[in-house]
Amino acid sequence: MTDTVPANDPQTAIRAIVERIEPALIEIRRDIHAHPELAFEEVRTAGVVARELQRLGIKHQTGIAKTGVVGLIEGGRPGKVLIIRADMDALPIHEQTGLDYASKIDGKMHACGHDIHTTTLLGVAEVLQKLAPQLAGTVKLVFQPAEEAIGGMKVMLDEGLLDGPKVDFALGFHNRPNSRAGEFTFTKGPGLAAADTFEVTVHGKSGHAAQPHNAVDPIVAAAQLIGQLQTVVSREVNPMHPAVVTVGMINGGHAPNIIPDSVTFRGTVRTLHAPARDIAEAALARLCAGAETALRVRCDFSYRRGVPALINDDAVLDPTVDAVRKQFGDVAREIGPSMGAEDFALLSQLVPSFQLGVGSGAPGGTEGLHNSRYAPDEACIGLGVQALSRAALELLS
Numbered sequence: 080m081t082d083t084v085p086a087n088d089p090q091t092a093i094r095a096i097v098e099r100i101e102p103a104l105i106e107i108r109r110d111i112h113a114h115p116e117l118a119f120e121e122v123r124t125a126g127v128v129a130r131e132l133q134r135l136g137i138k139h140q141t142g143i144a145k146t147g148v149v150g151l152i153e154g155g156r157p158g159k160v161l162i163i164r165a166d167m168d169a170l171p172i173h174e175q176t177g178l179d180y181a182s183k184i185d186g187k188m189h190a191c192g193h194d195i196h197t198t199t200l201l202g203v204a205e206v207l208q209k210l211a212p213q214l215a216g217t218v219k220l221v222f223q224p225a226e227e228a229i230g231g232m233k234v235m236l237d238e239g240l241l242d243g244p245k246v247d248f249a250l251g252f253h254n255r256p257n258s259r260a261g262e263f264t265f266t267k268g269p270g271l272a273a274a275d276t277f278e279v280t281v282h283g284k285s286g287h288a289a290q291p292h293n294a295v296d297p298i299v300a301a302a303q304l305i306g307q308l309q310t311v312v313s314r315e316v317n318p319m320h321p322a323v324v325t326v327g328m329i330n331g332g333h334a335p336n337i338i339p340d341s342v343t344f345r346g347t348v349r350t351l352h353a354p355a356r357d358i359a360e361a362a363l364a365r366l367c368a369g370a371e372t373a374l375r376v377r378c379d380f381s382y383r384r385g386v387p388a389l390i391n392d393d394a395v396l397d398p399t400v401d402a403v404r405k406q407f408g409d410v411a412r413e414i415g416p417s418m419g420a421e422d423f424a425l426l427s428q429l430v431p432s433f434q435l436g437v438g439s440g441a442p443g444g445t446e447g448l449h450n451s452r453y454a455p456d457e458a459c460i461g462l463g464v465q466a467l468s469r470a471a472l473e474l475l476s
């Protein structure tokens with residue numbers, strides 16, 4: 080079989096290669112799906128990736144950020160350097176799809192579709208390796224560990240992901256079960272939220288439940304404080320800047336007739352805009368300090384900034400959406416941002432970036448991401464390969 084590619088018709092060329100490699104890609108995806116690995120443990124998965132890149136004759140480096148792999152495709156002419164990024168880690172979920180290629184590992188599942196991402200990027204690697212003479216520039220294929228633990232991208236960046244060769248822009252993608260396979264989505268500007276966490280320990284003074292006047296009750300203080308925290312979003316943040324303050328954990332006391340010494344609660348702050356993030360952090364600290372005077376307790380407050388907001392840059396978004404439309408017609412639609420988070424956002428703070436939504440919903444409906452019955456339509460792999468390959472051609476033309 081020959082791989083001659085009609086140079087002037089990227090649409091046909093890409094489609095022809097994808098049609099030929101799709102069955103093998105689906106096999107790879109099912110293999111990865113059956114053997115899910117959690118954050119920074121993606122040894123087997125990285126092995127599959129390295130084996131495939133080796134087979135394709137693509138230069139690559141393993142062991143980046145522990146289990147990450149980076150491949151390099153050099154085009155026929157010099158030009159810019161584009162990252163295309165996939166994540167490889169699974170989730171601590173017990174799979175209940177009943178599929179014959181379901182997870183063989185108890186308590187671990189590819190419920191966020193990172194098996195789809197890894198496989199899609201391997202498909203893109205094969206297409207772009209074949210079309211390399213038509214590329215002006217270099218594609219860096221980034222197989223990232225530990226997205227769910229929100230740690231992999233930071234380690235890759237610390238290890239010099241943006242250098243050698245120096246990266247100009249980045250393209251990410253995520254499967255989306257709420258769009259049908261064949262549909263693509265995009266969000267202009269901030270697409271995903273900054274995700275911070277906070278912890279508050281309210282210290283009172285323990286005592287008999289029947290003698291509250293001899294104690295300082297941290298439960299009542301914590302309850303009031305948690306109520307007040309809800310005013311940060313409603314009264315302090317600009318209503319045009321979306322924000323969420325959620326307390327997701329509270330712990331205090333052990334008996335109905337005892338006022339405890341302390342109560343601890345933890346939560347998350349999600350914001351799309353930097354001013355909202357600063358305001359929320361400052362307001363939380365101030366309300367905790369205020370509770371000390373108002374309620375006689377002492378508050379230990381800590382706030383940890385997690386990943387920043389993911390900012391989609393038109394310089395990457397426009398040519399990518401254009402490429403998708405050239406490849407498939409009118410299948411890309413704009414959607415609003417989400418308050419979810421992901422560490423591709425770190426890249427988006429450093430180089431112009433865009434994350435494309437790749438529809439993965441089956442015709443009969445599909446459970447959502449992180450659901451133990453999530454079973455994406457595998458057609459999204461070949462379609463994603465076509466979209467991203469075409470985008471790379473457009474961005475490096």
Ligand SMILES: [Zn+2]
Nearest residue numbers: 191227448449
């Ligand atoms: Zn996820």
Ligand SMILES: [Zn+2]
Nearest residue numbers: 191192193253
């Ligand atoms: Zn994910």
